[in-house]
Amino acid sequence: MTLFDNIGGVEWLDWHLHPDVVLLCVTLLGAYFYALNVLRPRLSDAGRVKHSQIVLYLCGVLVIFIATGTPIHDLSEQYLLSVHMVQHLLLTLVAPPLLIAGVPSWLWRAMLGGRHVLPVTRIVLHPLVTFGVFNFLIVVTHLPFVVDYALREHWFHFFVHAALVGAALMMWWPVVGGIEGAPRLTYPYQMAYLFVQSLLPAVIASFITFSQSPVYEFYAQAPRIWGISAVEDQQLAGGIMKLTGTLILWSFIGVAFFKWYAKEEAESKGPAWSEVEEELRELGLSGRQ
Numbered sequence: 001m002t003l004f005d006n007i008g009g010v011e012w013l014d015w016h017l018h019p020d021v022v023l024l025c026v027t028l029l030g031a032y033f034y035a036l037n038v039l040r041p042r043l044s045d046a047g048r049v050k051h052s053q054i055v056l057y058l059c060g061v062l063v064i065f066i067a068t069g070t071p072i073h074d075l076s077e078q079y080l081l082s083v084h085m086v087q088h089l090l091l092t093l094v095a096p097p098l099l100i101a102g103v104p105s106w107l108w109r110a111m112l113g114g115r116h117v118l119p120v121t122r123i124v125l126h127p128l129v130t131f132g133v134f135n136f137l138i139v140v141t142h143l144p145f146v147v148d149y150a151l152r153e154h155w156f157h158f159f160v161h162a163a164l165v166g167a168a169l170m171m172w173w174p175v176v177g178g179i180e181g182a183p184r185l186t187y188p189y190q191m192a193y194l195f196v197q198s199l200l201p202a203v204i205a206s207f208i209t210f211s212q213s214p215v216y217e218f219y220a221q222a223p224r225i226w227g228i229s230a231v232e233d234q235q236l237a238g239g240i241m242k243l244t245g246t247l248i249l250w251s252f253i254g255v256a257f258f259k260w261y262a263k264e265e266a267e268s269k270g271p272a273w274s275e276v277e278e279e280l281r282e283l284g285l286s287g288r289q
Contacts, residue, residue: 020158021069028061028099035107046106057102063095068161077151080228081219082236089240091161092134092168093248100169100176108179121182127174127193134171135200137163142204144216151218171197175252187260191253198249202242209238 036054040046066072067090076084112121123129140146141160150157174193178184185193207215214220214230228236 018069018073021065021073025061025065025069028064029058032057032103036104039107039110043106043110045109047104049104053102053104055102056098060095060098060102063090063098064165067091067095077157079219079222079225080237081216081233082228082240084219085237085240086244088164089244089248091165092138092171093245096165096168096172097176097252100172105179108177113179113181118181121179125170125173125177125182127185127189130167130170130173131193131197134167135197137167138201138204142208147216148218175256187256187263190256191260194249194253194256198246201245205238205242205245207238208241209235 036049040049067087072083072087072090076087112118112125141150141164146160150160173182174185175190176184184190211234212231214234216234219233220230222230224230
């Protein structure tokens with residue numbers, strides 16, 4: 001017990017590990033390192049694994065644990081809509097791009113690029129499909145009766161989180177992923193895709209922020225902590241959803257813009273001599289070996 005455990009009359013830091021979350025994270029880590037150490041030698045086209053990819057994947061799993069296995073989970077499911085919104089942002093806008101970027105392209109090809117799987121992959125991961133599925137779930141999972149039911153039924157809440165993470169992985173694929181047959185969007189299209197993606201959550205956030213009464217019955221009846229009323233908590237949640245979500249998406253837009261600019265600059269100058277020399281060496285036309 002610490003000094004901060006009883007803030008607002010609620011022992012919210014008296015938390016315990018959630019076995020389902022621990023099992024999920026261990027499974028994600030176990031499957032990843034099994035693929036790198038056992039499956040990789042068996043795949044003829046498997047390339048090397050960058051240390052940065054391993055770090056990104058580990059960070060993605062860590063974000064999932066932080067969102068669902070720490071006091072964030074208990075605060076969001078029992079007291080504060082604003083913390084619930086932080087949890088959803090971590091699960092949809094932070095963890096998924098880290099996980100996708102952390103998986104090597106050869107492993108994505110092995111999972112999604114098979115002869116019988118690739119036609120389905122092309123449909124499921126088409127930008128219009130990923131955009132539609134993700135935003136449909138964002139709208140549905142923020143409907144008052146869905147939120148209230150999910151917070152009262154643990155199994156349904158787990159299903160909602162799993163669906164959101166799955167849809168978020170789809171949504172981020174055209175920006176972060178990409179394999180032959182299901183490539184990522186070009187930089188200009190990435191910027192347009194993410195710009196449009198930033199609009200709908202802002203609309204939902206505005207609806208929550210400017211409501212003069214509690215939208216969700218569960219949080220209206222939840223114990224109040226930190227002196228935050230239900231309406232103030234709701235306004236804070238809307239601000240977090242709009243500002244933080246937009247900041248994350250626009251950060252990726254900025255990265256896409258600068259990568260696009262650098263690519264255009266490089267192409268306008270022509271290939272560097274080192275690239276030409278490498279091509280000649282591969283053709284056997286260079287005296288240097």
